[in-house]
Amino acid sequence: MQSLDVLTREWRIAVVAGDGIGPELVDSATAVLRAAVEADGDTVAFSWIDGGAGEYLRSGRSLGPGMVERLRDDYDAVLKGPVGLPDVRHSDGTEAGLLGGVLRLGLDTYANVRPIWLLPGVRTPTTHRPGDIDYVIVRENTEGLYLSRGSGVVTSSAACDQLMVTRAGCERAARFAFETARGRQGAPADGVRRVTCVDKSNVLRSFAFMRAVTVEVGQEYPDIELDFRYADAAAHDLISDPGHFDVVLTENFLGDVLSDLGAATVGGLGMCPSGNIGDRAAYFEPIHGSAPPLAGTDRANPISQILSAALLLEHIGLTGAAARIHAAVRSALADGAIKLTAQGQPERGTRACTEAVLERL
Ligand SMILES: NC(=O)c1ccc[n+]([C@@H]2O[C@H](COP(=O)([O-])OP(=O)(O)OC[C@H]3O[C@@H](n4cnc5c(N)ncnc54)[C@H](O)[C@@H]3O)[C@@H](O)[C@H]2O)c1
Structure with a gap:
């Protein structure tokens, strides 16, 4: 029989706590992540890395x-808190210390x-109910308008940033979007697995190019519907x-x-996790x-960071631990242990919200 040591392992996670509410959110998420992983x-092993505006x-x-190279080569994945101090x-007026x-x-x-889902017990300014909103935004993350970061042209009378998209990008x-659709159950309204390409191809050539390339890629995925919205x-x-x-x-x-x-329809920014994923x-x-x-102030909603930790676990293959975190968050919201104010802040505070999730793991 194999020894337990062979079946278990240590996961190396780099943690960038960030600025502002970052450190308190990351404290919550690392506690939840550790509890979920150790249950199996x-x-x-968390390694704390300085980064952000404070570090700047x-x-x-x-x-x-x-x-950057160490984050890529030495760790199984990275959990990052928000960064930035306005x-x-x-000197050009843009923020320093961002890490995007x-x-x-x-x-x-x-x-x-960026999954956008309306969970039970969460108030929405729309008339939708839990389950009615469950989609994933796949945002191209390395080019587009933000590729112009730091290289726009400014004179005393005008400023210009460029939007570039490449075929490979x-x-x-x-x-990635089509593969994501393959792994899901389809849209809530009709169960159809669908990729919606969102662009401004009616106006800009770059977006017309992006749409044409998406149509080409879509031909490799006849099982996924492709539709479009400006x-x-x-x-x-x-x-x-x-x-x-x-x-x-x-x-x-x-x-x-x-x-x-999307976040505004599902309880606010504090409900929304994300993953930045490359090869x-x-x-x-x-x-x-x-x-x-x-x-x-103990008023920030840590669920965005906790669910980011769950996405991390899913990504490294710890799907059981990830599912338990999801279930714990869902159950704490459904039974009222976590209630959010109209501003999207946990009524009983960040730490109590974290405890409610930990108790349900
Ligand atoms: N990925 C990142 O690190 C990232 C992303 C966006 C903005 N920023 C930086 O963050 C700083 C602040 O930017 P901002 O004020 O425009 O956006 P913000 O997202 O920090 O705040 C926008 C609004 O959402 C609320 N909010 C945000 N997170 C919340 C949470 N977990 N719980 C409850 N309410 C929450 C805030 O109180 C505020 O009302 C800037 O320096 C900006 O550049 C960083």
């Missing part, structure tokens, strides 16, 4: 030298996966008819904006920012 006999103020860099800025460009490009995590994001109509339909959507494939900047819109590395973080006014 595995262990977790201390060292002049948002992440230490060589750290007053920490470069550093990590997404450095780790080549080309798919930003469109293809890999589209394939981004303005998508913003409307994600609120009026969210049940139509199963997987939403979109450009970097549009995905950033539309996922926050050689992945990291997991809430979709929201560091909410500086909430920092240290």
